[in-house]
Ligand SMILES: Nc1nc2c(ncn2[C@@H]2O[C@H](COP(=O)(O)OP(=O)(O)OP(=O)(O)O)[C@@H](O)[C@H]2O)c(=O)[nH]1
């Protein structure tokens with residue numbers, strides 16, 4: 001009984017800080033994406049590609065979630081954009097209070113687009129809102145096409161689903177038709193982008209979609 005109370009309380013506290021983060025980011029005109037996936041699906045690779053393409057038009061900053069290392073933050077830093085590292089020391093997701101600390105250390109007046117790379121995990125990150133405008137997830141062909149039905153929450157909550165490592169499809173038994181059918185049954189509104197970071201394909205389409213989302217948001221006065 002007491003355990004149930006603790007979990008309920010944790011989610012309530014997270015929700016309160018999520019709302020505060022969201023308000024702060026909106027006030028400062030920062031569009032925020034929570035980028036999620038299983039370990040190794042390609043979040044950092046896609047971020048690197050996106051930054052190279054959009055950093056001339058948008059002031060981008062990144063929050064890097066990682067269990068123990070700064071490896072991804074170093075990759076992002078090499079692209080010349082501000083990056084804050086959060087090491088969760090074993091925790092499997094980022095929560096709103098960790099993101100609050102990260103955004104407190106950034107100059108939000110100088111950011112148009114904030115991307116939060118969540119911890120590689122297909123379950124927990126989808127359960128915690130951290131102040132983002134939208135969630136985007138990366139799925140990859142090497143993970144198998146059964147993942148949407150096995151881990152539906154992340155697919156359900158994502159505005160866009162990037163199907164990455166398309167270049168490896170022929171070496172796997174990934175069934176694209178099944179994947180699209182299952183994604184549609186969980187989230188008919190999600191936009192799906194097929195990308196390959198090694199072949200540099202599909203990234204322009206995703207970047208254009210992100211830019212349009214930011215423009216739409218500005219037009220709504222958010
Ligand atoms: N063949 C192929 N390899 C890719 C592609 N995208 C990423 N990779 C490789 O997949 C591995 C993992 O990529 P990352 O970008 O580090 O993945 P991640 O999701 O950020 O990983 P974590 O942060 O550890 O969860 C790296 O060796 C990448 O070079 C792709 O489109 N095709």
Ligand SMILES: [Mg+2]
Pocket residue numbers: 043044045072117
């Ligand atoms: Mg990464």
